[in-house]
Amino acid sequence: xxxxxAQRRDQALASTxxxxxxAPAEVFGVSEPILSDSDRQAVLAEVDxxxxxxxxxxxDIAEQPEPLAGTVRVGVTYIRPTHQAGSAAAAVANFFxxxxxxxxxxxxxxxxxxxxxLLTPDGRQAAAIVWRxxxxxxxxxxxxxxxxxxxxxxxxPLGDMIGDALAASDRAVRSIPDPDPCRxxxxxxxxxGVLAGIATGLYEPGLSGxxxxxxxxxx
Numbered sequence: 001x002x003x004x005x006a007q008r009r010d011q012a013l014a015s016t017x018x019x020x021x022x023a024p025a026e027v028f029g030v031s032e033p034i035l036s037d038s039d040r041q042a043v044l045a046e047v048d049x050x051x052x053x054x055x056x057x058x059x060d061i062a063e064q065p066e067p068l069a070g071t072v073r074v075g076v077t078y079i080r081p082t083h084q085a086g087s088a089a090a091a092v093a094n095f096f097x098x099x100x101x102x103x104x105x106x107x108x109x110x111x112x113x114x115x116x117x118l119l120t121p122d123g124r125q126a127a128a129i130v131w132r133x134x135x136x137x138x139x140x141x142x143x144x145x146x147x148x149x150x151x152x153x154x155x156x157p158l159g160d161m162i163g164d165a166l167a168a169s170d171r172a173v174r175s176i177p178d179p180d181p182c183r184x185x186x187x188x189x190x191x192x193g194v195l196a197g198i199a200t201g202l203y204e205p206g207l208s209g210x211x212x213x214x215x216x217x218x219x
Contacts, residue, residue, distance in 0.1 A: 003133040004113075005159075007165045013126035014118065014168040019060040020070035022052055025114070030077045035079060037149045041204060043079055046152050047114065050159030057174055058167040063182035071119045071127065072166065078113025078132055081147040095145040109135035109151030114158055118166040129165035131158055142203035152205040 025047045027040050037209060051074055055061065062069045111131030120126050135141035135150040182188070192207050 003131065005129065005161065007129040009127035009165065013120055013124060014166065017118065017120060017126060019062055020055065020072055021062040021065045022055060024036050024048055024073045025074040025076055028077050030076065032079060032080050034081050034147060040079070041149045043148055043151050044076060044156065046155040047074060047076060047158060048169055049182070050155045050187040051162050052185065054159040054163030055186060056177060058163055058171050058183050066153070069122050070121060072116060073118045073119070076114045078111060079148070079151045080111035080134060081109035082144050082149045083108030085205060106210050111135060112151040112154040114156060116166065116179055120141035129162060133141045133157065144203040146205050148205060149203050153208070193215050
């Protein structure tokens with residue numbers, strides 16, 4: 001399954017919102033026993049990161065709830081674990097197949113699903129999206145030795161879809177603001193993760209996801 005998507009938007013309401021607060025993502029109904037609490041939290045953190053990145057290119061981002069700001073709420077409803085042994089075999093096979101297209105073991109791919117909504121300052125729903133996707137057997141999704149590898153990397157296309165779905169259709173994508181409103185997640189591009197992926201053919205959540213920004217804010 002490439003992706004299952006359902007969405008709605010009240011264009012008039014969505015157009016009135018230029019500033020918003022993104023509430024931390026939550027997990028609903030994910031009962032996969034193989035996943036630990038730390039696994040779930042790692043996926044949620046990456047969802048928060050990617051959603052912030054995409055929305056910051058369309059809205060002003062508030063650091064906390066504000067009376068005149070909209071609110072975005074995200075619920076993760078589906079996390080399918082990645083089959084680690086199958087990913088290891090796929091990484092070996094892909095070593096001999098250069099290029100961006102990866103071959104994965106059928107039945108060994110993980111997935112991610114979520115729901116998101118944009119609320120006006122007075123609580124009316126301006127837009128909403130339901131999205132679910134499994135990693136592709138043949139595609140650009142990298143295999144991973146982490147059981148959350150696929151769910152973690154699928155947070156990026158999820159963020160893309162949320163950004164497109166919640167913003168009014170005439171809202172232009174803009175340059176990243178300075179200072180970056182998502183700087184608490186660290187750099188937007190983790191060079192070490194890119195290099196590790198090139199070297200091993202594997203996706204490593206710990207090297208590819210966000211990290212705390214330790215830089216001191218200027219006074």
